[in-house]
Amino acid sequence: MASKIKSVKTNKFIPLLSGRQKKFEGEMARLPEMPDQAFVLAKALHPKKQFLKVAEVIERAEDCKSFVLVPDEEKGTKSLAYFGAGKYLTVFEEVEGMKITRAYSISSKPKDSLEGRYMLTIKRVDGGLMSNYILDTWEVGRSVTVSAPEGHFEYQPLRDAKNVICLAGGSGITPFISMAGAVIDGDEDFNMTLIYGSRNRENILFYDELEEINKNGKVNVVHVLSDDDAEGFEKGFITAELIKKYAPDNEPYSIFICGPQAMYEFLDKEIAKLGLPKKYVRHEMFGEFRNPASQADYPSDVPETVSITVTIQDETTTVTGSTNDTVLQILEKNGIAAPARCRSGECGFCHSHLLEGKVYVPKALEYRRLADFKFGCIHPCCSFPLTDLVINVPVAK
Amino acid sequence: MSKKYDVIVIGAGNGGLGAAVTCAKAGLKTLLLEKHNLPGGSASSFVRGRFEFEPSLHELAGVGNPEDPGAIDQMFRRFGADVDWIRHASTFRLVVPAKEGDKDTFISEDGVEVTVDARMPAGFEPFAKKLEELVPGSYDSCMAAFDLATRMYSALDKLEKPLEIPSILKDVPDFMRITGHTINEVLDALGMPKKAQDIFNTYWCYMGVPGSIFDYLYYSLVLHSYVKAGTGIPTLRSHEMSLAVDKKIRDYGGDIWYNSEVTKVIMKNGKPAGVVVNGEKEVYASHFICNSHPNITWSELFEEKEVPKKQLKMLNARKVACTLTTVYLGMNKTKEELGFKDYSVFIAPDSDSDKQFEDCQNLFNGFCIINCLNEINSNASPEGTSQLFLTTMSFGDVMKDVRPQDYKKFKNKIAEHMINVCEKALNISIKPYIEEIEIAVPATFCRYLNTPYGTPYGYMLEKWDSIIPRTIQYIQDQPFDNFLFCGASQERGDGYGCAYYSGEKAATLTIKAIKEGK
Ligand SMILES: Cc1cc2nc3c(=O)[nH]c(=O)nc-3n(C[C@H](O)[C@H](O)[C@H](O)COP(=O)(O)OP(=O)(O)OC[C@H]3O[C@@H](n4cnc5c(N)ncnc54)[C@H](O)[C@@H]3O)c2cc1C
Ligand code: FES
Numbered sequence: 001m002a003s004k005i006k007s008v009k010t011n012k013f014i015p016l017l018s019g020r021q022k023k024f025e026g027e028m029a030r031l032p033e034m035p036d037q038a039f040v041l042a043k044a045l046h047p048k049k050q051f052l053k054v055a056e057v058i059e060r061a062e063d064c065k066s067f068v069l070v071p072d073e074e075k076g077t078k079s080l081a082y083f084g085a086g087k088y089l090t091v092f093e094e095v096e097g098m099k100i101t102r103a104y105s106i107s108s109k110p111k112d113s114l115e116g117r118y119m120l121t122i123k124r125v126d127g128g129l130m131s132n133y134i135l136d137t138w139e140v141g142r143s144v145t146v147s148a149p150e151g152h153f154e155y156q157p158l159r160d161a162k163n164v165i166c167l168a169g170g171s172g173i174t175p176f177i178s179m180a181g182a183v184i185d186g187d188e189d190f191n192m193t194l195i196y197g198s199r200n201r202e203n204i205l206f207y208d209e210l211e212e213i214n215k216n217g218k219v220n221v222v223h224v225l226s227d228d229d230a231e232g233f234e235k236g237f238i239t240a241e242l243i244k245k246y247a248p249d250n251e252p253y254s255i256f257i258c259g260p261q262a263m264y265e266f267l268d269k270e271i272a273k274l275g276l277p278k279k280y281v282r283h284e285m286f287g288e289f290r291n292p293a294s295q296a297d298y299p300s301d302v303p304e305t306v307s308i309t310v311t312i313q314d315e316t317t318t319v320t321g322s323t324n325d326t327v328l329q330i331l332e333k334n335g336i337a338a339p340a341r342c343r344s345g346e347c348g349f350c351h352s353h354l355l356e357g358k359v360y361v362p363k364a365l366e367y368r369r370l371a372d373f374k375f376g377c378i379h380p381c382c383s384f385p386l387t388d389l390v391i392n393v394p395v396a397k
Numbered sequence: 398m399s400k401k402y403d404v405i406v407i408g409a410g411n412g413g414l415g416a417a418v419t420c421a422k423a424g425l426k427t428l429l430l431e432k433h434n435l436p437g438g439s440a441s442s443f444v445r446g447r448f449e450f451e452p453s454l455h456e457l458a459g460v461g462n463p464e465d466p467g468a469i470d471q472m473f474r475r476f477g478a479d480v481d482w483i484r485h486a487s488t489f490r491l492v493v494p495a496k497e498g499d500k501d502t503f504i505s506e507d508g509v510e511v512t513v514d515a516r517m518p519a520g521f522e523p524f525a526k527k528l529e530e531l532v533p534g535s536y537d538s539c540m541a542a543f544d545l546a547t548r549m550y551s552a553l554d555k556l557e558k559p560l561e562i563p564s565i566l567k568d569v570p571d572f573m574r575i576t577g578h579t580i581n582e583v584l585d586a587l588g589m590p591k592k593a594q595d596i597f598n599t600y601w602c603y604m605g606v607p608g609s610i611f612d613y614l615y616y617s618l619v620l621h622s623y624v625k626a627g628t629g630i631p632t633l634r635s636h637e638m639s640l641a642v643d644k645k646i647r648d649y650g651g652d653i654w655y656n657s658e659v660t661k662v663i664m665k666n667g668k669p670a671g672v673v674v675n676g677e678k679e680v681y682a683s684h685f686i687c688n689s690h691p692n693i694t695w696s697e698l699f700e701e702k703e704v705p706k707k708q709l710k711m712l713n714a715r716k717v718a719c720t721l722t723t724v725y726l727g728m729n730k731t732k733e734e735l736g737f738k739d740y741s742v743f744i745a746p747d748s749d750s751d752k753q754f755e756d757c758q759n760l761f762n763g764f765c766i767i768n769c770l771n772e773i774n775s776n777a778s779p780e781g782t783s784q785l786f787l788t789t790m791s792f793g794d795v796m797k798d799v800r801p802q803d804y805k806k807f808k809n810k811i812a813e814h815m816i817n818v819c820e821k822a823l824n825i826s827i828k829p830y831i832e833e834i835e836i837a838v839p840a841t842f843c844r845y846l847n848t849p850y851g852t853p854y855g856y857m858l859e860k861w862d863s864i865i866p867r868t869i870q871y872i873q874d875q876p877f878d879n880f881l882f883c884g885a886s887q888e889r890g891d892g893y894g895c896a897y898y899s900g901e902k903a904a905t906l907t908i909k910a911i912k913e914g915k
Contacts, residue, residue: 005545005571008586012577013865020866021873027710031696036794038720038851042843044801082801114802152445157809158816159831187802278446279729279832313654313678339434339656348444351434351655353647367444371637375644394434394655395675 044081046148048397049092051075052118054142060205063124064171066107067138070116075143080113083149085182086175086284089120090147090341095133099337099396102130103344105174105258105284106149107206109181118146121205123171150341153258153284155179155188161252161280167238167267168196169259173205175284176258180210180219193220193246197238197263200228222246237266240273258284285344289362291324292384298360299386306357306385310336311392327352327359327380327391337396338380345382350393354378357389401681402428402652404907405672407659407698408688410438410846411893412884414642415900416686416907418476421651423908428682429646430674432658437639438688438846439853440893445833447779448727451634451786452837453853455603455741455768458622458894460484460629467626469894472901477648478641481632485773488524488624490516490742491599494822507736507824513748515596516739524624528593535593542587542597543624549575549617556868557902576614576865583613595748602743602766602790604890605719605854607754612863615890622894632774635893659689662698662880669880672698684911685880686903690848690855692717694882708876715862718854718891720795720839722760724787724812727833732771732783736825740772744822760795760811765818782832787815794850796839808836855885864888871902878915881906 034040056068071077088105108119125131138144153175155164166176173196182188194213198204204223214221224234224242234242247253255276257267264283271281292298302323308330309318321330328350331338341349345365354376361368365382372378380393406417409431417429435441439453460482461467466474473480493513495502505514515531517524521543529536552569555561565572575583580601584594598608600619622628631637646653654674663671663679671681687694692712695704728735745753746763756762766788770777778784789811799807812834816827842851856862867874867888875881881903889895 004541004587005574005583008571008574008578008583010574013573016577016861016863016866017869019861020870023714023861024707024710027713029706029709030713031701031704031709032692032712035696036797036850037799038794038796038839039843039849041796041799041801041804041840042851045804045840046844082804084805110802154805156834158812158828159834277729277832279830313657313674314652346444349434369442369444369449369636370633371442371631371640374633374637375640377640395657397434397656397675 047077047081048148050081050089050146050148051077052144052146054138054140054144055117057138057140060121061203063135064121064205065135066119066121067134068108069118069120069144069146072143080116080118081148082113083110084154085110085178085188086154087149087151088175089118089149091120091130091134092145092147093130093133095129097335098129098332099335100129100332101340101343103150103285103342105153105178107174107177109178109185110187111181111185121171121174121177123205147341150347151285153256153282155190157189159279160190160254160282163191163248163251163253164193165243165247165253165255166192166194167243167255167257167259168194169238169263170198171205172257172259172263172284174258176256177206177209180213183218184213184216192218193222195222195224195238195242195246197224197226197259199226201225201230201233220246238270240270243270243274252280254280254282256282256284261287285342285346286364288326288343289365289382292360292362293324295362297363302386306388308385308389308391312336312338313395321385323385325384327378327383327385327389330385331380331393338393339396340381343381345379348379350379350381352378352380352394353392355390355392358386359383359389360386401683402426403682403911404428404684404686405430405680405682406686406688407672408432408438408884409436409639409643409653410688410884411440411896412887412900413686413688414639414646415472415897416688416883416904417651417653417900418478418642418646418649419901419904420686420907421646421649422476423904424650425908425911427646427651428680429651429653430657430659430672431653431655432847433845434655435636435639436643436653436655437635440635440639442634442636443835445725445835446727447782448784448833449634450725450727450784450835451630451770452723452725454630454635454893455766455788456623456628457630458619458628458892459626461626467622469897470629472897473638473641476642476645478638478645480638480641482629483632483774484627484629485740486519486627487740488517488519489599490514490739491596491748492742492744492822493746493748494744496746509822509824513592513596517596519624519627521625528596531596532590532593535590538584538587538589539593539597542584542589543620545571545575545583545613546617546620547625549614550621553614553618553864553868556865576612577860578613579609579860580611580613580616581608584608592748595750598750599743601750602753602764603892604858605790606858607750609751610858610860612858612860612865615858615864618864618889630774632776638893659698664703668877683879684907686900686907687880687882688884688900690852690884691882691886692849693847705876711874716857716859717849718852718857718885719757719790719792720842720850720852721837722789722791722811722815722839723837724815725833725835725837726785726787726827726831727778728783728785728827728830729781729832730783730830731781732769735783735827735830736823737769737772737783740769742767742823744818757790758792760789760791761814762789762791763818765789765815767819767823785827787819789815791839799840804840808838811838812836853885854891855887856890858890864890878910
């Protein structure tokens with residue numbers, strides 16, 4: 001065998017060394033032209049931030065408005081990032097000296113973004129910081145900064161059943177308005193049944209739009225009123241029975257749910273009765289967790305206030321806050337901007353290092369990676385301090 | 398002005414992490430800057446529903462075993478980084494489904510008509526025996542190829558140690574002879590039957606160049622670290638490796654800033670003197686190690702006139718390496734229920750690596766590597782489930798006709814194609830059991846890695862730009878004496894081990910320069 005190697009000619013070593021440098025010398029000394037399309041797409045679909053202006057305000061109900069947002073070219077946003085129906089935007093605002101963020105599902109259909117229009121629909125939350133601020137201050141012409149479209153609450157043809165029963169409660173209708181538009185436009189291809197729970201006829205958001213959608217024939221819309229008994233409406237709550245009534249008999253179906261936390265808790269029990277495989281039940285994110293002390297696994301003897309020493313890049317600050325607030329909320333309340341998107345524990349965007357101290361994380365919001373536990377990393381948006389903390393947080397983006 | 402560092406490392410990919418930990422450990426004031434909010438670049442993980450997916454690592458070459466740790470395990474021990482390795486001792490299974498008109502077909506154990514079905518064990522001797530079984534008359538040439546690989550591997554090792562270079566020619570007499578020859582040339586000379594060569598060459602795709610281009614010397618390194626030393630994976634996905642090193646950098650007194658993109662390199666007297674972070678904050682240092690791909694570094698962080706002419710010429714001469722598309726699947730069935738028996742199956746439309754390479758000029762190419770993480774990591778997903786990932790490779794701007802509004806459909810189309818390829822080649826059913834799915838196409842990798850075409854592989858290891866000239870000319874290829882590159886764009890090309898290695902090497906040179914007062 002060894003002799004066979006000798007048949008390989010010794011003729012390549014020297015040319016290999018000189019050839020390479022010669023090849024370099026022969027080239028033009030200038031930057032290559034355009035970046036490739038994969039690179040261009042990545043930037044177009046995931047801009048760092050989008051600078052927008054309010055172009056129109058639509059009153060939806062007493063406590064709810066829609067805002068049509070268009071690119072603010074002066075600030076550098078020329079076009080809007082396209083998105084899959086169901087995604088959300090994070091809104092950045094400064095309210096009473098705090099730099100805060102909240103997630104809002106895009107309620108316009110994907111096609112509208114190509115014409116430079118997004119719509120957000122925001123419902124007032126009693127005592128809520130962002131919703132009240134937006135409803136009271138956003139008017140036509142106002143500048144608004146939002147994130148790229150985010151989230152995973154989308155139809156996925158390789159995963160989901162062809163029939164999708166969408167369950168909405170209150171402002172949870174927003175992603176489904178977008179999905180229905182995408183189905184009608186042919187941008188999504190599934191059989192959509194939308195079951196929308198509201199208190200009474202007046203509380204129904206997008207009533208006229210939903211009538212139009214229903215008429216089109218591609219999407220079936222069912223209204224459920226909890227407090228009213230009216231002709232042409234289902235009465236009561238969304239239950240397993242009601243879902244079965246509108247679900248196909250002999251074909252698989254997926255359930256998508258978006259609504260307030262109380263609705264998730266109620267529906268989880270109802271949906272369990274249907275015996276669907278896990279893959280066919282999908283929730284939009286939980287939202288910010290409130291009142292951790294109400295949880296059975298919350299420890300006792302937790303102090304009311306704690307101090308948090310936080311390092312962001314080369315700046316270290318010590319602040320104090322309530323153990324009833326998340327680490328993220330405490331930072332924000334002290335005027336420190338921190339990275340956040342979903343504020344529900346899921347997206348990992350707030351990923352930070354916990355160097356000292358202990359936190360409580362509600363089970364429903366536990367989406368950390370395995371190695372995060374080994375190396376002491378937390379998601380501040382769903383971590384409640386139990387002791388004084390020392391943390392290292394990435395700079396807000 | 399903020400405090401001044403000895404070294405700023407740009408980018409916390411595997412290369413940047415290796416560089417930063419080495420500098421910090423040596424006591425240099427080190428700042429590691431990363432655009433993303435996590436360390437690792439490709440070496441990370443992500444959660445969907447009840448699954449945590451491994452984004453990129455198929456096998457980590459050179460983990461070795463506890464008694465005889467491989468190069469990467471040794472390196473992590475040097476760093477003091479705590480990673481719990483799962484070691485495993487198989488290599489791959491290659492399946493080539495039969496096409497119309499193929500002769501020599503047979504029915505595989507899965508009941509599929511194929512031309513190749515080769516499940517290869519680890520270790521040179523077992524591998525060669527198996528090859529003999531599949532292609533009679535190949536044993537001797539296979540062992541000769543491994544023997545040559547062992548000697549070439551030792552030559553490569555010496556090449557990195559200046560004092561040992563003179564001994565190469567004496568100790569490894571065939572070094573000069575083999576260098577510059579491709580795998581095909583060497584295997585032909587050794588008389589290996591063509592069919593055996595095809596199986597032998599299966600790893601070509603890990604480095605992105607086929608048998609007619611791939612330098613045998615470099616393949617020696619690949620064979621050595623995959624077939625001989627034994628591979629492994631970290632127990633908690635590759636995020637564990639990245640966080641382990643992140644921790645050591647901090648322990649050694651280094652600083653790490655996440656969400657901190659270098660948007661400009663500040664030049665003074667024709668040399669880098671500092672960086673601008675996120676377009677606003679200036680930080681200064683005497684030395685820099687750059688883990689960002691040179692194409693992006695030169696076009697985005699420098700003014701064209703600041704870029705050394707040679708670097709611009711290098712950009713134009715070199716071909717950007719291949720790009721990947723990966724489909725991550727969280728399955729609501731166990732691997733047994735699905736019928737998986739292997740960790741890693743390479744499914745190819747043709748057995749010849751050059752034909753595979755040609756097919757991969759398109760994205761829809763019938764070439765797919767399917768991995769079942771549960772096969773080697775029993776805790777890879779919750780009870781009753783399993784985690785798969787499917788990978789294909791392509792070259793060039795395969796997304797050139799894709800508009801933003803086509804993006805989602807494009808992703809689903811390529812994913813479906815890849816799933817179909819696997820279902821057919823292995824006679825299994827995947828689609829009904831998908832509970833979670835994520836699809837990463839070249840644009841996805843662009844987003845996370847910030848490389849041209851989204852390549853994780855740096856530059857193509859073309860014949861003229863292979864490991865030997867890259868290694869010998871490493872210093873003369875660096876742009877400034879205080880600014881060195883590391884990562885997949887450097888001499889050893891892609892792979893976790895190679896990237897870490899390049900980071901450690903750049904750091905070692907930087908430490909030396911600083912100690913010598915340069
Ligand atoms: C992915 C996603 C999409 C969303 N899309 C929309 C949308 O399209 N439209 C929309 O209107 N909203 C949407 N939300 C909710 C939205 O992000 C905000 O949570 C909402 O506007 C309230 O913010 P706020 O700042 O006004 O209230 P916060 O300041 O966050 O709330 C503070 C006060 O509200 C009270 N409170 C709020 N919720 C509860 C609760 N569940 N239980 C008890 N007390 C509570 C508390 O007493 C607290 O003092 C979405 C959320 C997510 C995660
Ligand atoms: S902001 Fe999404 S996990 Fe914290």
